Amino acid sequence: MTIQASCHCGAVRFSVETAPAELNSCQCSICRRYGTLWAYYRPREVRFDADSGPTDIYMWGDRELEFHRCRTCGCVTHWSALDQTYDRMGVNARLMAPEVVAAARI
Ligand SMILES: [Zn+2]
Structure with missing residues (x-):
C-alpha cells in the first residue's frame, strides 16, 4: 500500500511503498525541537513527486546530514546524508496520515 506524505501547504510531497513499522521519536538536540517522528528508508524507496516544491536545508554539528524543510510552510x-553511499534517510512520519503513525511502534 502506497503511503503518501505531504507538508502542510502541499508543496513538498513524497510517497513510500511500505508503511513504517517503527518510528523514532529522536531526542537529540535538533529532533526534540523539531518534534519529528522519523521513519527510515533507503533513499530509492522514497519517491518525491515530480513537481514537489523546493526545500531549505539546515546542517549542524559534523554536518553529515541535511535536514530539509518546506520553503513555504516550514514543515x-x-x-538525507551528504555521503551518497549512505543507504539510509529519514522521513518525517508526522507528514503521513495519523492512522499510519498510530499503527506504528514508537
Ligand atoms: Zn509546505
Missing part, C-alpha cells in the same frame, strides 16, 4: 520533511 520538516526529511533528512
Whole structure:
C-alpha cells in the first residue's frame, strides 16, 4: 500500500511503498525541537513527486546530514546524508496520515 506524505501547504510531497513499522521519536538536540517522528528508508524507496516544491536545508554539528524543510510552510520533511553511499534517510512520519503513525511502534 502506497503511503503518501505531504507538508502542510502541499508543496513538498513524497510517497513510500511500505508503511513504517517503527518510528523514532529522536531526542537529540535538533529532533526534540523539531518534534519529528522519523521513519527510515533507503533513499530509492522514497519517491518525491515530480513537481514537489523546493526545500531549505539546515546542517549542524559534523554536518553529515541535511535536514530539509518546506520553503513555504516550514514543515520538516526529511533528512538525507551528504555521503551518497549512505543507504539510509529519514522521513518525517508526522507528514503521513495519523492512522499510519498510530499503527506504528514508537
Ligand atoms: Zn509546505
